[in-house]
Amino acid sequence: MGYLRFWLALAVLSGHLGPLLGLSLADSSAAVLGFFVISGFYMAMVLDGKYGQDRTAFYWNRLLRLWPPYLALLLASLLVSLGAAILGGVYVGPLRALVAGGIHASLGTLTFSLLSQLSMLGPGFHHLLAVTPQGGLAWAPNGYYQPNSFWLFDLIPQAWSLATELVFYALAPWIVRWPSRRLALLFVAGAALRLAGDLALPLQAWPWRDRLLPLDLTVFCAGILVWRLQRRPLPPAWRRAPAWAAGLALAMLAAAPTLFPGPSKAAQHLLVPCLCAAATPWLMAPGRSHGFERAVGELSYPLYLCHLLVAACAGLLGFPGVGAAVAASVAVAYLIHRLLERPLERRFKRVPRPAR
Numbered sequence: 122m123g124y125l126r127f128w129l130a131l132a133v134l135s136g137h138l139g140p141l142l143g144l145s146l147a148d149s150s151a152a153v154l155g156f157f158v159i160s161g162f163y164m165a166m167v168l169d170g171k172y173g174q175d176r177t178a179f180y181w182n183r184l185l186r187l188w189p190p191y192l193a194l195l196l197a198s199l200l201v202s203l204g205a206a207i208l209g210g211v212y213v214g215p216l217r218a219l220v221a222g223g224i225h226a227s228l229g230t231l232t233f234s235l236l237s238q239l240s241m242l243g244p245g246f247h248h249l250l251a252v253t254p255q256g257g258l259a260w261a262p263n264g265y266y267q268p269n270s271f272w273l274f275d276l277i278p279q280a281w282s283l284a285t286e287l288v289f290y291a292l293a294p295w296i297v298r299w300p301s302r303r304l305a306l307l308f309v310a311g312a313a314l315r316l317a318g319d320l321a322l323p324l325q326a327w328p329w330r331d332r333l334l335p336l337d338l339t340v341f342c343a344g345i346l347v348w349r350l351q352r353r354p355l356p357p358a359w360r361r362a363p364a365w366a367a368g369l370a371l372a373m374l375a376a377a378p379t380l381f382p383g384p385s386k387a388a389q390h391l392l393v394p395c396l397c398a399a400a401t402p403w404l405m406a407p408g409r410s411h412g413f414e415r416a417v418g419e420l421s422y423p424l425y426l427c428h429l430l431v432a433a434c435a436g437l438l439g440f441p442g443v444g445a446a447v448a449a450s451v452a453v454a455y456l457i458h459r460l461l462e463r464p465l466e467r468r469f470k471r472v473p474r475p476a477r
Contacts, residue, residue: 122159122404123418125397129155130421133279134428134450139443151393153282154340156421158397160286161344162405165297169348175473176294182470183290186422187283189465190457191241194426198276201430205437213433218273226274227256234274245284247272248332277426285337292338297345304342311339312391319387343398351402423457424450 129152135141136149146152172179202214212220215234219226226234230252237243250271251261264270272278289296296304315336431453432446440446 122401123414123416123421125400125404126156126159126418126421127424129153129159129397130424131447133425134447137279137429138432138446141443141447147393148389151389154337154390154394155397156282157285157289157337157340158344158347158394159401160289161341162348162398162401163344164290164293164341165345165348166405168294168297169352171473175471178471178473179294180290185465185469186462187286188241190423190426190461191277191280191283192239193457193461194423194430195238195276198430201434202276209437211437213437214276215274224252224269224273225254225256226252230256230258230271231274233258234271238276238280241280241287242284244272244275244278244281245288245332245334247275248281277429279425279429281332285334288334289338289341293341296341301346301349304346307339308342308346311336311342312394316387316391319390340394343394344401347398347401351405419458419462420451420454423454423462427453427457 128146131141132146132152133149135144135146136152147155168179198214202212202216205211205213206216206220218224234243234247237247248265248270249260249262250258251264251267252269252271253259258271261267261270265272272281318333428446428450431450435441435446435449440449
């Protein structure tokens, strides 16, 4: 599973920074949907197991996993923005919107932006707001592409998916108890609506196709269903099927950008989460994972968080190439995991109460 998570993170990097070694990976928004499938599987697994009787430990450990690296990179992004402006006269991040973009935001608007970003929930809805000429905020359902969009003040713009993850974590102890038929219906309905939106809505309506919370939540249902399928006893002949399914799914994932090109990426938004779901049972089978693979997978979250900041720093230092940005991002992700995530987890992770 670690290799798949790392590949999905690289797909996000490729979508934001450009082709890696001349190769285009899966569409970045489709890769995020793949992460949602894996998250649904893992949350169902741990809530059926060690966290089944201790929701407090579940919520605490999920927050411990997400928030400290996010907070560290939020602060780093703010310092880089201020440092680039003061030392080099270059405006990046929110300062680009304020100075170069000419957006006149009030102190209250800027304070709300910072506080909502600290909560990790803000980036999930900032693209639906715009800054008014008076410096306040207004509803802008298609505001993502507007020059005064509120999301331009986000220090970590790709953190919109963390808001979706947080909402799912809050609901997960109940969702994982829902009947399989309901979960399957929600996933199929969500996939059909997303595909219809990809094909019918214009590019300007992009947030309603790729960042609509109810549709995103349905993707987690696929991971929960796959976990239930893996738990069921299968005939001996069927036990070999996951390996074939996983191999075919991984091959199609690698070939997705070539097989399904185009600006809408409609097919990828449907296929990538389905292929991740097909590969997950085999990748998560007992004894399948090993230490190096797990270590690689642990880099996916800090890599997802840091790559835009690292790429901006590389450009400021005169190393604008995609290769340099990716290599530096992997190195920074390793340092974040090694020096921040692991020590905090060893010190503050809660051991769930045993079942009675």
